[in-house]
Amino acid sequence: MADNSEQYVPDFDISRPTIARVYDAILGGKDNFKADREGAAAYMNHVPNSREVAIDNRKGLEKGVAYMARHGIDQFLDIGAGLPTMRNTHQVAQEINPEAKVCYVDNDPIVLAHGRALLADNKSTTIVTADLRNPQSILDHEEVNGFIDFTRPIGLMVVGLFMHFHDSEEPGEWVKHLLDACPSGSYLLMTDFADTGEEQQKAIEKAGLESLGNGWVRKPEKILAHFHGLPLVEPGLDWVSRWFPGEPDREVPAAEDLEPHLRIMMAGLGYKA
């Protein structure tokens, strides 16, 4: 990992929950504080299977990364990376291609602090603090620039993050800005909370608003719009537990046979031709 750590002093407030730490607490991690565990409890209260929802999302991340790595992507820009957990992007990608490079981006400084510890010996991986809401700051970031070659295909990832932005912020524009900087042959992997009118979906929205003040569900067509017309790898946008990119003929349960909490998170993988 590239080292810019000498001057770094983590600056975080542990009295308020953050997205990264609440998610860590939901996943059963140890990098969280009382306020975060209370936030996680709100999720568990509204959606008792919240941990399974989060694990499901992580599996979606793995499936998407593995597909991209198998299809020649050897550099990944993982935005909203989260705290290190089981099977991180670099582990999945480097299992398939040991040369694969991963640049993690997150706006929570605690992610940088913990990521550094995990990635200290991994020269093919780096982590920076930057904000998706200012996509040009990601593109201009010296370390991102030195690490990712924007003339070669990129695996752009915005996984488990979009639900934290309201449509009124027009988050799709931030992704479009990044996509425009990625050359043809690149992919966009996204997961998001879907709104198909079910109770569990409204419950997870309540949990997000109660614990973090954000976390909305979206109509599938709105999620699709965030791919900006890129063709999606088959089977397209689907419930993440039955989403296997590149395996459209795989036998999967009918959507209505999935347990309700497995009809919260959708995944899609767009290809920039």
Ligand SMILES: C[S@@+](CC[C@H](N)C(=O)[O-])C[C@H]1O[C@@H](n2cnc3c(N)ncnc32)[C@H](O)[C@@H]1O
């Ligand atoms: C729910 S976690 C998802 C982690 C991982 N991508 C996954 O799906 O398992 C969302 C992450 O996005 C980060 N995040 C939130 N807002 C962000 C922003 N504006 N820019 C970059 N990262 C952000 C949070 O700090 C958190 O680590």
